[in-house]
Amino acid sequence: MLHKRFILRQLTRSGNQAAVFVLCVTLSILTIVAVNGFSESINRSLLRDARALHSGDIILHAHYPFSPALLDAVADLEAEGDARSLRIYDFYSVVRSPEGEKTLLVDLKVVGPEYPFYGRVELASGRTFRSVLAPGTAIVEQALLDRLGLALGDRLHVGEAVLTVTDVVTREPDRPVNFLSFGPRVIIDIADLEKLDLLQRGSRVGYYLMLKLPERTNLERTAEKLRSAAVAGQERVETYRTARSRIKRFFDNFLFFLALIAIFTLLLSGIGIRSALTALLKEKERTIAVIKAVGGTGPFVVGHYLAVVAVLGLIGTALGLILGFGLQYSLPLFFGNLLPENLHLVISWRAVLEGLVLGILVVALFAFIPLHHLREIKPSAVFRKESAENRRSAPFYLAALIIFLFFVGMVLWQLKDMKIGSYFVLGIVGLIVLTGLATQGILFGVRRLPIRSLALRQALRGLFRPGNATRAVIITLSAALAVVFSIYLVEENLDAAFVRSYPADAPNLFFIDIQPDQVDAFSDTLGMTPRYYPVIRSRLVSVNGERIDREQERKRRGDNLARPFNLTYRDYLLEDEAMRVGDSLFREDLEGLQVSVLDTVVEMKPMAIGDRIRFNIQGVPVEAAVSSIRTRTKESIKPFFYFVFPEDSMLRKAPQSIFTAVRVDRDEIGAVQNRIITRFPNVTAVDVTQTIAAFADIVHRFSLVIRFFTIFSIIAGVLIIISSVLATRFARIQEAVYFKILGAKGRFVLTVFALENLAIGLISALLALVISQAGSWIISARVFDIAYRPNPAASLLMVLATVLLVIGVGLSASVSILKQRPVIFLREQTEE
Amino acid sequence: MHVLEARHLTKTYRIGEREISILEDISFGVPAGEFLVVEGASGSGKTTLLTLLSGLDRPTAGSVWIGETDITDLKEDELAPFRNETLGFVFQSFHLVPSLNALENVMLPAELRGDPRAPEKAEALMKRVGLADRRFNFPHQLSGGEKQRVALCRALVNEPEILFADEPTGNLDSENSDAILDLLLALRKEHGATLVMVTHSPDIAAAADRTVTLRDGRIVGERRHAA
Structure with missing residues (x-):
């Protein structure tokens, strides 16, 4: 039986210590509630606006031109009235001002006439997108006008075409402006694509086909039909419900880091909870001794102070929830225009419940030891002025173990990643x-x-x-x-x-997508002969017959084996490379095609000499045996390749482009870029x-x-x-x-x-x-x-x-x- | 010539609407070198009188003169160094600083005064009271009698003119009480200090030069004892 008046008295007379305890509980859940709430709001907004974020119901994506089989399947759907499609090409290129004295790397988006199926492109003029974008025109981001010194109505050289800038884009449905882009946006009508003459074999281009389905069409069934026609490992078929947009991928990663910090704060606040509660109960020691002296039992004392702690813990949790949600609402101030359009911050019952359970758990765990100590207070303490020292007994170590397990559990729950979670736990415990x-x-x-x-x-x-x-404060x-x-x-x-x-x-100017037949002329124009790297785009299919699980791979937080890889061929090591396994890049005792792999690949999937890797090189299956494992001697801004084939292999005949990186005086970067782009419009020059x-x-x-x-x-x-x-x-x-x-x-x-x-x-x-x-x-x-x-x-x-x-x-x-x-x-x- | 003089001292406290009188119009003088005992029952105002005489508290009315100085006129930051140089204290509850060892406790007033000979003086006093081998012990490692001997050394380290003692044997057994009292009186003599002690022990009162008896905040009697 609890004495309400006793509990109330203890609560009202606990003063500053109780306030510090409440604040520690508040702090422990505040950041987690804010990060989880924000994360959920982002996910909900992204899901709600998923169609707009992807501009379609079904998204087909490839880094090569789509295969005839997939295009046929899309054509069949269109013929039966089951879908409408539009094409989008997304790639980086360098554009020039009318007189050609200024160049700029831009993020080009070439769109079909119906773009966007969902959402709205907002223009500075307020006009509708489709009324402005016409063949021969370009809609650009303000940054391009500023950097090239252009105005609306001016001309812009894009590849081989000269377009008129007609408007400024302020928002796109499928990408917040400025979002992790290395160049301003330029949107061009698909009718001008050929005139640009920028798409060469092996160029780095994102090919998209967006499908809009009539209402009541079975989305998944249609997607499945398309998947069966797509080239596995090369063409991706996703619905707006399943596709992870760039925005989502970005926020997943970023919120992951915030979750790490939130757990760190939780742990340190836990130390605060324990410290504040120990102090609070120490103040009460003589009161407790008197209660025991006049006949109060141990369970009576522990029970009542447990109730006091529970009430204070609940107040702290409620405050944590309120402030956490408040903090969530202030987060958009930091992100500015990087956030998805129409982000609605929500407070869900789930988030409230999570915060509540977390608060109770944190208080229960960190309050256990101080509360347990109450049992050890003897009635004779009324005669002493100084309190007895807390001894560390079995319950202390048990509580410490449970707190550690709780911490590990929290990490896994928040991070959902065993490997990084373990590193994090080790790192924090180590710290x-x-x-x-x-x-x-x-x-x-x-x-x-x-x-x-x-x-x-x-x-x-x-x-x-x-x-x-002192120790708790310093730690x-x-x-x-x-x-x-x-x-x-x-x-x-x-x-x-x-x-x-x-x-x-380090080289400061990278040239991408040089065509093999342009190499000599390129060297002449550049005025030097740099080292050229052939680049053949491909995907990994299997290792030793075991297929690459693309779904699983994409869930990895770092690099993964599901992405496209650039292959090259040469017979020598680069200056910043060293052999890790094997004496030379290639071996004489291996039959058939050989490939030397970088140790980064082996970290993603263990491999040994002789293991067989199957690649899909633009639709052609190629199998090679691992001949050596290389490592990089230092991380620098120099080109490197995960997979290197022998010089005289069949890769020489594969569709390829050439890449090179050079060091140019800072003042000459613009002039060199101009010279190259004017002569080779298909080449992308990146000022690193x-x-x-x-x-x-x-x-x-x-x-x-x-x-x-x-x-x-x-x-x-x-x-x-x-x-x-x-x-x-x-x-x-x-x-x-x-x-x-x-x-x-x-x-x-x-x-x-x-x-x-x-x-x-x-x-x-x-x-x-x-x-x-x-x-x-x-x-x-x-x-x-x-x-x-x-x-x-x-x-x-x-x-x-x-x-x-x-x-x-x-x-x-x-x-x-x-x-x-x-x-x-x-x-x-x-x-x- | 009085080294200490109370002139019409009055002390009242206000608790809510109620005004409680603790001391009323107390006047007396203490000549240099005298051992004065203030006695009286619990609640008679003995300790309050001691705190007023020693400048630890301020009277509601009246003044306290120590030599030529009216200490009731001094500001808190003037009073502190005055206390340090002129007065010494021994309390019933010892009041040693728990985080300092015995020697450091004894040195404390001399160090506050900036006396470079503080360690030697403190060591000599500790040796004098038989605690040389306990000088590095902390208060919680000492017995009651030992704590009071340390407190005694601390009170004398600056060779004060007046020593105030509030029930110095109140927390000790009879054997330790006698020992402390003997030591206190002997040291007082050696240092030539005036001693003002609050006690309700008739044995101690008998050893004093003079006894002032308080009842309900007023002096109700004064006795001189033969030397």
């Missing part, structure tokens, strides 16, 4: 263990420091005050700061290495420095969002500081009063408390600095192979900001302690 051990070591040393200054000595002694959560703050600062440092280093100063030896700058901008925007989310984990650390000050309030008042009685001025007491917080802030910041510098250095050197810049100015700023934050929070929480009059404290002590 916390590392910060824990380092903290222990530093505190061990600090305790033994011979210090002459009284204020500093007393401040450092304060770190070991019983009940002080939480340093782990959170290490993550935030590492993200910043890596981004800064990438920016410095690739954007601000492009690597001196510009592309990387565009990419860096996108990375920067998302890095900001990730850092914003990580700040919540720092708030967990701040809450633990407040809880720690509140938990040691009595000891702090005691110290402050004794100092004052013995003749210390108020400033001295303030200095002692400030120095104590300075020590906590400084240890946390320096620990975070060492971990983030080491981590970022490893990532920069090993993963990106770039020179590392430690960024001392930002490091100093981070340390300063952390120290100021900790001192500010610590002293604010101590204001009432500093104001305490000695006589009142002495009287209370004497009365007892």
